[in-house]
Amino acid sequence: MSVTAAKGFTAAGIAAGIKENGNPDLALVVNNGPRLAAAGVFTSNRVKAAPVLWSEQVLKGGLVSAVILNSGGANACTGPKGFQDTHATAEKVAETLGLNAGEVAVASTGLIGVTLPMDKLLPGVEQAAGELSEHGGEKAAIAIKTTDSVHKTAVVSSENGWTVGGMAKGAGMLAPGLATMLVVLTTDADLDSAALDKALRDATRTTFDRVDSDGCMSTNDTVLLLASGASQVAPGYDEFAEAVRAVCADLARQLIGDAEGASKDIRIEVINAASEDDAVEVGRSIARNNLLKCAIHGEDPNWGRVLSAIGTTSAAFDPNQLNVAINGVWVCRNGSVGEDRDLVDMRYREVAITADLAAGTAEPVVIWANDLTADYVHENSAYSS
């Protein structure tokens, strides 16, 4: 159901010919109102793709009537021509659907440094507009895939008559602030853009921003939340924010589960930190340690590499009080050898690492990561050639 689970939205996904292999590569999501409220969160990479620069401006107005997304090319590092192409794409959507181009968000994903084939993309907009449907969410989710092996969607419906649904793509360059991913969330809840913005930022902070597949931050990350108001229900903030968080958490978990070349999904929980910031810093440092990621791939409970990663942070801790559990076995106690590492069962895809900083009472923080595999190397050494 994806982006068309909520009332008031239509979507389409088509093959415009942007991808040379003929796979679907263009998605269109339209908000039919009555509201056109929207919020967005974008990459914190300072090298931003043209569609990010464009959509950041669109979102400042708090109104989005349509989102056009393409795979097959990131339109990043493409200079003035790239920005003109993004602008022309928004204009084409606006012209085709009778909208204001200033309310059309654009998102792109694919290889950096290559301009888009506009001779294929622009006719594709017309085709997508002709195929818009209340059942088009699935096709839209499929059309934004790059190296994703599956498309990702999630839906939460409230018993009070409103829904939050969404789609995501992303399989590499997944790292905080955000992952390389495009996400469009829709809701028929009747809320203004300020409420959407707060709910979206609260949600991404603890979901997409805590996914770290390979430590690489994209130039194109875009997460949008559009509200149609079509349910005519205005939920309370907490209930709505929790629904948005749940959909984001679901999609974030799907992204980690489909990361390029990965054979393990690593759930890193940092407990008893002095502060949430400390816990996040430690979690990310563990998540990015290549040697540890290799060890997990080899089903080796190499807790020394966890301690080594913790030691590079500025978080508060005493090295002699650190404890580390892998899949529930406390292999490191008080900074030294703990329970027998042979007790750790690492046969399954999900691996849980718990790092106990014994430094305070902050709430636990969870960072999701992947292992490092020969398949990851292979996939990423051949991507553009």
Next chain:
Amino acid sequence: MSVTAAKGFTAAGIAAGIKENGNPDLALVVNNGPRLAAAGVFTSNRVKAAPVLWSEQVLKGGLVSAVILNSGGANACTGPKGFQDTHATAEKVAETLGLNAGEVAVASTGLIGVTLPMDKLLPGVEQAAGELSEHGGEKAAIAIKTTDSVHKTAVVSSENGWTVGGMAKGAGMLAPGLATMLVVLTTDADLDSAALDKALRDATRTTFDRVDSDGCMSTNDTVLLLASGASQVAPGYDEFAEAVRAVCADLARQLIGDAEGASKDIRIEVINAASEDDAVEVGRSIARNNLLKCAIHGEDPNWGRVLSAIGTTSAAFDPNQLNVAINGVWVCRNGSVGEDRDLVDMRYREVAITADLAAGTAEPVVIWANDLTADYVHENSAYSS
């Protein structure tokens, strides 16, 4: 010649049985004076191995009469027992050679979280002492190898009658502040520990601290510089510092050239930064980008991943003025497509990336890194099992 190139030093390298495969695993370096001046630089990881904690204290006195180094076990994260073992090792060296234990530095390398077999190490100290020789530098360099495929030594001799020589080990966990490496440098120059300390810090800052093989910082890094004064020549600071820098640069380059599983050595030069700190931050960010490291492995001049890495830093730059050359071809100009990427020849082991920030006049900074390969994954997923 290694640590015995300079006059006044003897060394030995033996197989004490610490390594189960019977390879050499214990090295001893002795300063026979007349001076016993020394300086040391250690890992900035906050989780420090027992020998690092011990040797940091020894070096505070500025006098080192002997260094005992073992491979086959890092003695890190081994609790109070680990520190007692380091202490006992220093005492054994002191007792055997008639020295003060407070002037015996200890260094260890190998797996974290495993205690050393003292029943083999202590008799090994006696054996090594019995084999000390003015020609023992090569054997000492061999005995500190872990996953190193070759031993590493370097020597610079001044026409004014003094010499700086050294040995290094390290093939993984190579990242700034320092690499996972043990380095012992010796000189017969007649200088005090203050001069040695300044020369060593100046040298490591631009050599070992600018090597980043895999982004992983060790718990055991130790770089020592010992002066015997045996040449009876007191060189000027600049001349001496340059010799120390040259030996460190030579050894650092050898470390990168022998990094685990690597197929490429990547020389990342950052030019026209606003400050040296900016240049170092950008160089390290590029050095640690797994996607770029995979691309280099695949001989793919994927400059988009260079820009993406630059974009995650806080350095001063305008995204639209960034230029990137790979092996001399400016594939990115003004943040966009530059010269034809097909002109880039990447068949050779050394790959040069130049990142022009166009933001200032800081001196160029060079960071050395390696590519990311399936062999790296294989070697590090099987290391402890």
